[in-house]
Amino acid sequence: PYRHSLRNIDELCASIVRSHRETSQYRVEELQALRWKVFSREEIQAYQSKSVDEMWQYCAIRLTDAVQFVVEFAKHIPGFRVLSQNDQIALLKTGSMEVVLVRMSHFFNTENNTVFFDGKFAGTEVFKSLACSDLIASVFDFAHGMCALKLTEHQIALFTALVLINADRPCLEDRARVQRVQRDLELGLTHILHRDNQDSLLHKLYQRMAVLRSLCSLHMEKLRWFSQRYPLTVHSLFPPLYKELFG
Ligand SMILES: COc1ccc2c(n1)CCN(C(C)=O)[C@H]2C(=O)Nc1ccc(OCc2ccccc2OC)cc1
Numbered sequence: 001p002y003r004h005s006l007r008n009i010d011e012l013c014a015s016i017v018r019s020h021r022e023t024s025q026y027r028v029e030e031l032q033a034l035r036w037k038v039f040s041r042e043e044i045q046a047y048q049s050k051s052v053d054e055m056w057q058y059c060a061i062r063l064t065d066a067v068q069f070v071v072e073f074a075k076h077i078p079g080f081r082v083l084s085q086n087d088q089i090a091l092l093k094t095g096s097m098e099v100v101l102v103r104m105s106h107f108f109n110t111e112n113n114t115v116f117f118d119g120k121f122a123g124t125e126v127f128k129s130l131a132c133s134d135l136i137a138s139v140f141d142f143a144h145g146m147c148a149l150k151l152t153e154h155q156i157a158l159f160t161a162l163v164l165i166n167a168d169r170p171c172l173e174d175r176a177r178v179q180r181v182q183r184d185l186e187l188g189l190t191h192i193l194h195r196d197n198q199d200s201l202l203h204k205l206y207q208r209m210a211v212l213r214s215l216c217s218l219h220m221e222k223l224r225w226f227s228q229r230y231p232l233t234v235h236s237l238f239p240p241l242y243k244e245l246f247g
Contacts, residue, residue: 012078013158013188019076020157023069026116028106028153035109037120047126053230055129057237062118064239066100070164071241073099077161079181087178090171093245095164097219098212101139102160105146115143132222138215145211149204152196158189159205163212220246 039047050058074080074092083091107116114121127136151159167179193201223246227234234243 009184009187009191012184013154013192015076015078016161016185016188017154017157019073020153020160023073023076024103025065025069026107031107031116034116034119035114035121036112038112038114039120039122039126043120044126047122048128050129052129052131052226053233055127056226056230057233058118059127059130060238060242063097063100064242066103067096067241067245070096070099070103070160073160074164077165077181077185079184080165083177083181084173087172087174091164091166091169091178094169094216095166096245097216098163099160101142101212101215102146102156102163102208104139105143106156108140108143108147110144110147113140113144115140132225135218135222138218142208142211142215145208149201149208151201154192155189155196155198155201158185158192159208161185162189163209223247 047055071092074088074096080088080091104115108114109121112121112123114123116122117126124133124136124140127133130136162182162185165178165182165185167175167182169178172178189205190199190202193199227247234247238247
Protein backbone atom coordinates (compact mmCIF):
# COMPACT_ATOMS: atom_id res chain seq x y z
CA PRO A 1 0.00 0.00 0.00
CA TYR A 2 1.04 3.63 -0.58
CA ARG A 3 1.60 4.18 3.19
CA HIS A 4 4.17 1.36 3.17
CA SER A 5 6.17 2.90 0.31
CA LEU A 6 5.71 6.38 1.85
CA ARG A 7 7.55 5.18 4.98
CA ASN A 8 10.34 3.98 2.70
CA ILE A 9 10.26 7.29 0.85
CA ASP A 10 10.52 9.12 4.19
CA GLU A 11 13.55 7.00 5.06
CA LEU A 12 15.04 7.64 1.61
CA CYS A 13 14.60 11.40 1.99
CA ALA A 14 16.09 11.37 5.47
CA SER A 15 19.16 9.43 4.30
CA ILE A 16 19.69 11.73 1.30
CA VAL A 17 19.43 14.84 3.49
CA ARG A 18 21.89 13.32 5.99
CA SER A 19 24.34 12.48 3.18
CA HIS A 20 24.00 15.99 1.75
CA ARG A 21 24.73 17.56 5.13
CA GLU A 22 27.69 15.24 5.83
CA THR A 23 29.25 15.99 2.44
CA SER A 24 28.86 19.76 2.41
CA GLN A 25 32.42 21.12 2.47
CA TYR A 26 31.26 24.41 3.98
CA ARG A 27 28.40 25.15 6.36
CA VAL A 28 26.07 27.82 5.02
CA GLU A 29 26.50 29.87 8.23
CA GLU A 30 30.30 29.90 7.76
CA LEU A 31 30.02 31.37 4.28
CA GLN A 32 27.19 33.73 5.24
CA ALA A 33 29.73 35.40 7.56
CA LEU A 34 32.09 35.87 4.58
CA ARG A 35 29.56 37.05 2.02
CA TRP A 36 30.65 40.71 2.21
CA LYS A 37 34.35 39.90 2.21
CA VAL A 38 35.32 40.88 -1.36
CA PHE A 39 38.68 41.19 -3.09
CA SER A 40 40.61 44.48 -3.11
CA ARG A 41 41.62 46.15 -6.37
CA GLU A 42 45.16 44.82 -5.92
CA GLU A 43 43.92 41.27 -5.33
CA ILE A 44 41.70 41.47 -8.42
CA GLN A 45 44.68 42.77 -10.44
CA ALA A 46 46.73 39.80 -9.23
CA TYR A 47 44.10 37.31 -10.47
CA GLN A 48 43.72 39.19 -13.76
CA SER A 49 47.50 39.18 -14.37
CA LYS A 50 47.66 35.38 -14.11
CA SER A 51 48.21 33.62 -17.45
CA VAL A 52 45.29 31.65 -18.96
CA ASP A 53 46.81 28.30 -18.04
CA GLU A 54 47.74 29.45 -14.52
CA MET A 55 44.18 30.64 -13.79
CA TRP A 56 42.58 27.51 -15.28
CA GLN A 57 44.82 25.35 -13.11
CA TYR A 58 44.06 27.53 -10.07
CA CYS A 59 40.29 27.15 -10.59
CA ALA A 60 40.46 23.43 -11.47
CA ILE A 61 42.30 22.73 -8.21
CA ARG A 62 39.67 24.59 -6.16
CA LEU A 63 36.70 23.11 -7.98
CA THR A 64 38.14 19.61 -7.48
CA ASP A 65 37.67 20.13 -3.72
CA ALA A 66 33.95 20.49 -4.37
CA VAL A 67 33.88 17.57 -6.82
CA GLN A 68 35.44 15.28 -4.20
CA PHE A 69 32.60 16.07 -1.79
CA VAL A 70 30.04 15.36 -4.53
CA VAL A 71 31.64 11.95 -5.13
CA GLU A 72 31.28 11.25 -1.39
CA PHE A 73 27.63 12.40 -1.53
CA ALA A 74 26.94 10.06 -4.47
CA LYS A 75 28.46 7.10 -2.62
CA HIS A 76 26.01 7.66 0.26
CA ILE A 77 22.94 7.66 -2.01
CA PRO A 78 21.08 4.37 -1.44
CA GLY A 79 20.90 2.77 -4.85
CA PHE A 80 24.06 4.45 -6.20
CA ARG A 81 26.35 2.02 -4.38
CA VAL A 82 24.58 -1.03 -5.85
CA LEU A 83 25.18 0.22 -9.41
CA SER A 84 28.16 -1.19 -11.34
CA GLN A 85 31.47 0.68 -11.11
CA ASN A 86 31.13 1.68 -14.77
CA ASP A 87 27.64 3.09 -14.24
CA GLN A 88 28.78 4.97 -11.12
CA ILE A 89 31.62 6.57 -13.12
CA ALA A 90 29.30 7.32 -16.07
CA LEU A 91 26.84 9.13 -13.76
CA LEU A 92 29.63 11.07 -12.00
CA LYS A 93 31.28 12.04 -15.31
CA THR A 94 28.19 13.90 -16.44
CA GLY A 95 26.56 14.74 -13.09
CA SER A 96 29.27 15.80 -10.63
CA MET A 97 30.00 19.25 -12.13
CA GLU A 98 26.24 19.81 -12.37
CA VAL A 99 25.91 19.11 -8.63
CA VAL A 100 28.92 21.36 -7.87
CA LEU A 101 27.20 24.21 -9.75
CA VAL A 102 23.93 23.68 -7.88
CA ARG A 103 25.77 23.62 -4.56
CA MET A 104 27.88 26.60 -5.63
CA SER A 105 24.75 28.70 -6.13
CA HIS A 106 24.22 28.29 -2.38
CA PHE A 107 27.47 30.23 -1.86
CA PHE A 108 26.49 33.11 -4.06
CA ASN A 109 25.69 36.67 -3.01
CA THR A 110 22.96 37.91 -5.35
CA GLU A 111 23.21 41.44 -3.92
CA ASN A 112 26.72 42.10 -5.23
CA ASN A 113 26.82 39.27 -7.82
CA THR A 114 29.78 37.47 -6.21
CA VAL A 115 30.59 33.81 -5.64
CA PHE A 116 32.77 32.22 -2.95
CA PHE A 117 36.29 31.73 -4.34
CA ASP A 118 39.64 31.34 -2.61
CA GLY A 119 38.42 32.53 0.79
CA LYS A 120 36.42 35.60 -0.30
CA PHE A 121 33.55 36.47 -2.62
CA ALA A 122 34.54 37.18 -6.24
CA GLY A 123 32.77 39.02 -9.07
CA THR A 124 33.03 37.90 -12.71
CA GLU A 125 36.01 40.28 -13.27
CA VAL A 126 38.18 38.05 -11.05
CA PHE A 127 37.94 35.25 -13.66
CA LYS A 128 38.89 37.43 -16.64
CA SER A 129 42.18 35.64 -17.32
CA LEU A 130 40.33 32.32 -17.87
CA ALA A 131 39.42 33.78 -21.29
CA CYS A 132 35.94 32.25 -21.15
CA SER A 133 33.66 35.08 -20.04
CA ASP A 134 30.63 33.29 -21.56
CA LEU A 135 31.14 30.28 -19.24
CA ILE A 136 31.55 32.53 -16.21
CA ALA A 137 28.51 34.62 -17.18
CA SER A 138 26.45 31.42 -17.49
CA VAL A 139 27.72 30.13 -14.12
CA PHE A 140 26.69 33.39 -12.46
CA ASP A 141 23.33 33.51 -14.28
CA PHE A 142 22.61 29.95 -13.23
CA ALA A 143 23.48 30.75 -9.60
CA HIS A 144 21.10 33.73 -9.71
CA GLY A 145 18.33 31.50 -11.07
CA MET A 146 18.89 28.91 -8.34
CA CYS A 147 18.94 31.54 -5.58
CA ALA A 148 15.61 32.91 -6.86
CA LEU A 149 14.01 29.52 -6.07
CA LYS A 150 15.10 29.84 -2.39
CA LEU A 151 15.47 26.06 -2.01
CA THR A 152 15.81 24.55 1.47
CA GLU A 153 18.70 22.19 2.31
CA HIS A 154 16.24 19.27 2.10
CA GLN A 155 15.06 20.32 -1.35
CA ILE A 156 18.67 20.84 -2.56
CA ALA A 157 19.62 17.40 -1.23
CA LEU A 158 16.85 15.62 -3.16
CA PHE A 159 17.34 17.81 -6.25
CA THR A 160 21.09 17.14 -6.43
CA ALA A 161 20.54 13.40 -5.88
CA LEU A 162 18.15 13.48 -8.85
CA VAL A 163 20.69 15.47 -10.94
CA LEU A 164 23.19 12.67 -10.32
CA ILE A 165 20.92 9.62 -10.71
CA ASN A 166 19.71 10.25 -14.25
CA ALA A 167 18.85 7.22 -16.39
CA ASP A 168 19.11 9.31 -19.59
CA ARG A 169 22.89 9.71 -19.20
CA PRO A 170 24.99 8.28 -22.07
CA CYS A 171 26.72 4.87 -21.92
CA LEU A 172 24.92 3.27 -18.96
CA GLU A 173 25.15 -0.54 -18.73
CA ASP A 174 22.06 -1.15 -16.56
CA ARG A 175 19.70 1.71 -17.45
CA ALA A 176 16.69 -0.06 -15.96
CA ARG A 177 18.32 -0.23 -12.52
CA VAL A 178 19.24 3.48 -12.66
CA GLN A 179 15.62 4.17 -13.70
CA ARG A 180 14.32 2.40 -10.55
CA VAL A 181 16.58 4.48 -8.28
CA GLN A 182 15.68 7.65 -10.18
CA ARG A 183 11.96 6.92 -9.79
CA ASP A 184 12.30 6.56 -6.00
CA LEU A 185 14.21 9.86 -5.86
CA GLU A 186 11.51 11.54 -7.98
CA LEU A 187 8.95 10.26 -5.46
CA GLY A 188 11.14 11.67 -2.70
CA LEU A 189 11.42 15.10 -4.32
CA THR A 190 7.69 15.37 -5.03
CA HIS A 191 7.01 14.15 -1.45
CA ILE A 192 9.30 16.84 0.00
CA LEU A 193 7.83 19.59 -2.21
CA HIS A 194 4.27 18.50 -1.37
CA ARG A 195 5.10 18.51 2.35
CA ASP A 196 6.55 22.03 1.92
CA ASN A 197 3.41 23.03 0.00
CA GLN A 198 5.61 23.96 -2.98
CA ASP A 199 4.43 21.57 -5.71
CA SER A 200 4.85 24.39 -8.24
CA LEU A 201 8.64 24.19 -7.76
CA LEU A 202 8.82 20.77 -9.45
CA HIS A 203 8.60 21.93 -13.05
CA LYS A 204 10.94 24.87 -12.29
CA LEU A 205 13.49 22.36 -10.99
CA TYR A 206 13.20 20.30 -14.18
CA GLN A 207 13.76 23.49 -16.19
CA ARG A 208 16.85 24.19 -14.06
CA MET A 209 18.11 20.67 -14.92
CA ALA A 210 17.91 21.52 -18.63
CA VAL A 211 19.86 24.78 -18.08
CA LEU A 212 22.39 22.83 -15.99
CA ARG A 213 22.96 20.33 -18.82
CA SER A 214 23.72 23.10 -21.32
CA LEU A 215 25.94 24.93 -18.80
CA CYS A 216 27.99 21.79 -18.21
CA SER A 217 28.37 21.05 -21.91
CA LEU A 218 29.70 24.63 -22.23
CA HIS A 219 32.20 23.80 -19.45
CA MET A 220 33.27 20.63 -21.31
CA GLU A 221 33.59 22.60 -24.58
CA LYS A 222 35.81 25.21 -22.87
CA LEU A 223 37.88 22.53 -21.18
CA ARG A 224 38.42 20.80 -24.57
CA TRP A 225 39.47 24.15 -26.09
CA PHE A 226 41.81 24.79 -23.13
CA SER A 227 43.39 21.30 -23.15
CA GLN A 228 44.11 21.62 -26.88
CA ARG A 229 45.94 24.90 -26.24
CA TYR A 230 47.69 23.81 -23.04
CA PRO A 231 47.98 20.00 -23.19
CA LEU A 232 50.91 19.87 -20.75
CA THR A 233 49.11 21.94 -18.09
CA VAL A 234 46.12 19.59 -18.16
CA HIS A 235 48.31 16.50 -18.41
CA SER A 236 50.73 17.26 -15.60
CA LEU A 237 49.20 20.05 -13.48
CA PHE A 238 45.45 19.40 -13.31
CA PRO A 239 44.06 17.34 -10.40
CA PRO A 240 43.68 13.68 -11.53
CA LEU A 241 40.01 13.61 -10.47
CA TYR A 242 39.20 16.68 -12.61
CA LYS A 243 40.95 15.03 -15.60
CA GLU A 244 39.29 11.66 -15.05
CA LEU A 245 35.77 13.07 -14.75
CA PHE A 246 35.88 15.95 -17.23
CA GLY A 247 38.89 15.13 -19.43
C1 LIG B 1 30.11 23.71 -3.63
O1 LIG B 1 30.15 25.14 -3.63
C2 LIG B 1 31.36 25.70 -3.77
C3 LIG B 1 31.39 27.06 -4.02
C4 LIG B 1 32.62 27.68 -4.17
C5 LIG B 1 33.77 26.91 -4.01
C6 LIG B 1 33.68 25.54 -3.78
N1 LIG B 1 32.47 24.95 -3.66
C7 LIG B 1 34.94 24.73 -3.68
C8 LIG B 1 35.95 25.49 -2.92
N2 LIG B 1 36.16 26.83 -3.49
C9 LIG B 1 37.39 27.45 -3.32
C10 LIG B 1 38.43 26.77 -2.50
O2 LIG B 1 37.59 28.54 -3.83
C11 LIG B 1 35.10 27.52 -4.18
C12 LIG B 1 35.41 27.54 -5.69
O3 LIG B 1 36.00 26.62 -6.20
N3 LIG B 1 34.90 28.62 -6.33
C13 LIG B 1 34.94 28.86 -7.69
C14 LIG B 1 35.82 28.23 -8.58
C15 LIG B 1 35.79 28.56 -9.95
C16 LIG B 1 34.88 29.49 -10.41
O4 LIG B 1 34.78 29.88 -11.74
C17 LIG B 1 35.58 29.23 -12.70
C18 LIG B 1 34.91 27.98 -13.20
C19 LIG B 1 33.55 27.74 -12.96
C20 LIG B 1 32.97 26.57 -13.48
C21 LIG B 1 33.73 25.67 -14.22
C22 LIG B 1 35.09 25.90 -14.46
C23 LIG B 1 35.67 27.09 -13.95
O5 LIG B 1 36.98 27.41 -14.11
C24 LIG B 1 37.78 26.58 -14.89
C25 LIG B 1 34.01 30.12 -9.51
C26 LIG B 1 34.05 29.82 -8.17
